[in-house]
Amino acid sequence: MKILLTGAGGQVGYELERSLQGLGQVTAVGRARIDLSDLDQVRDVIRSVRPGLIVNAAAYTAVDKAESEPALARRINAEAPEVMALEARKLGAAMVHYSTDYVFDGRKAGAYVETDVPNPINVYGQTKLEGEQAVAAAGIDHLILRTSWVYGMHGKNFLLTMLRLAQQRDALRIVCDQHGAPTWSRTVADATAVLLARAQEGGDSWWKQHGGLYHLGSGGQTTWCGFTEAIIEQRQLACHVVPITSADYPLPARRPENSVLDCARLQALCSLPHWRDALALCLK
Numbered sequence: 001m002k003i004l005l006t007g008a009g010g011q012v013g014y015e016l017e018r019s020l021q022g023l024g025q026v027t028a029v030g031r032a033r034i035d036l037s038d039l040d041q042v043r044d045v046i047r048s049v050r051p052g053l054i055v056n057a058a059a060y061t062a063v064d065k066a067e068s069e070p071a072l073a074r075r076i077n078a079e080a081p082e083v084m085a086l087e088a089r090k091l092g093a094a095m096v097h098y099s100t101d102y103v104f105d106g107r108k109a110g111a112y113v114e115t116d117v118p119n120p121i122n123v124y125g126q127t128k129l130e131g132e133q134a135v136a137a138a139g140i141d142h143l144i145l146r147t148s149w150v151y152g153m154h155g156k157n158f159l160l161t162m163l164r165l166a167q168q169r170d171a172l173r174i175v176c177d178q179h180g181a182p183t184w185s186r187t188v189a190d191a192t193a194v195l196l197a198r199a200q201e202g203g204d205s206w207w208k209q210h211g212g213l214y215h216l217g218s219g220g221q222t223t224w225c226g227f228t229e230a231i232i233e234q235r236q237l238a239c240h241v242v243p244i245t246s247a248d249y250p251l252p253a254r255r256p257e258n259s260v261l262d263c264a265r266l267q268a269l270c271s272l273p274h275w276r277d278a279l280a281l282c283l284k
């Protein structure tokens with residue numbers, strides 16, 4: 001099967017390029033070959049590659065910048081995935097699409113399940129929700145995988161920012177009132193590959209029974225402050241972490257106070273590591 005992977009230069013796309021190898025012939029493309037802000041180009045590339053599966057790991061992920069560029073964020077996060085899904089329908093192809101914990105407003109007391117009603121509180125979350133809805137509405141075999149707080153040793157992310165700042169400063173001031181689960185990019189890619197291997201074995205009936213929306217995050221939960229403390233502890237860095245509130249760290253976009261994802265639906269199909277274990281493996 002031909003697989004078209006977008007966002008190959010991103011954190012998740014980088015890991016997917018390896019994880020998807022056993023599943024088919026992967027055409028991995030970055031922004032230079034397919035710019036999601038150019039919807040005609042998105043159509044043209046899909047029509048020339050003619051994939052049996054589209055895995056869309058490209059996205060506008062600059063949460064704060066999205067507040068001042070809502071039209072561009074919407075084109076990349078909502079309109080381009082819609083075009084992909086409509087092209088997939090014409091080809092009879094399936095699609096894997098990624099979304100975010102930031103579709104939720106964070107006011108729930110416990111972990112969010114797939115049936116909880118989203119209510120984004122920032123532009124990024126709103127445009128990602130619109131992308132989910134467009135893919136789901138296209139009537140194709142699809143997986144929408146909502147993940148959270150993605151980090152890895154590749155790309156721009158919170159882990160690498162903390163490792164850099166911890167070398168430069170004696171103390172880091174980090175918010176302690178946002179709750180979530182840091183998720184290694186490799187966890188996302190490996191879980192995707194497990195699902196797709198099962199889909200290949202199961203065929204049409206697998207998609208009918210198991211397709212749709214999943215929460216895909218690490219086990220456990222913490223805060224950005226707790227995540228930073230674990231990074232510093234595991235790397236044995238001599239840097240002090242000072243807990244602060246979100247109000248002490250004003251940013252253009254609001255973040256949900258709680259975006260912990262309940263991943264039980266996915267855990268019935270594949271195992272997901274605890275965030276501390278995944279962090280240790282990643283740092284190795």
Ligand SMILES: NC(=O)C1=CN([C@@H]2O[C@H](COP(=O)(O)OP(=O)(O)OC[C@H]3O[C@@H](n4cnc5c(N)ncnc54)[C@H](OP(=O)(O)O)[C@@H]3O)[C@@H](O)[C@H]2O)C=CC1
Pocket residue numbers: 007008009010011012013030031034035036037056057058059060061076098099100101128146147148149150151155156
């Ligand atoms: N990062 C996170 O914390 C989380 C991410 N997600 C979701 O997971 C998915 C993967 O994200 P992740 O890998 O972490 O994100 P990254 O920001 O690491 O990668 C995003 C990729 O999208 C590409 N991209 C951005 N704009 C365009 C464009 N106009 N045309 C083509 N490509 C573009 C980037 O290209 P370039 O390298 O050229 O900029 C990059 O390769 C996304 O759907 C994201 O919303 C969900 C929850 C958390």
Ligand SMILES: Cc1cn([C@H]2C[C@H](O)[C@@H](COP(=O)(O)OP(=O)(O)O[C@H]3O[C@@H](C)C(=O)[C@@H](O)[C@H]3O)O2)c(=O)[nH]c1=O
Pocket residue numbers: 061062063064100101102147148149150157158161172173174175178224246249251255
């Ligand atoms: C760098 C830094 C950040 N912070 C705070 C700011 C913010 O509230 C919180 C998170 O930092 P960031 O802005 O890097 O993370 P953010 O961009 O909010 O991360 C989000 O990205 C998108 C793509 C997602 O889909 C989400 O799941 C989530 O991972 O940490 C500090 O408190 N101290 C610091 O020194």
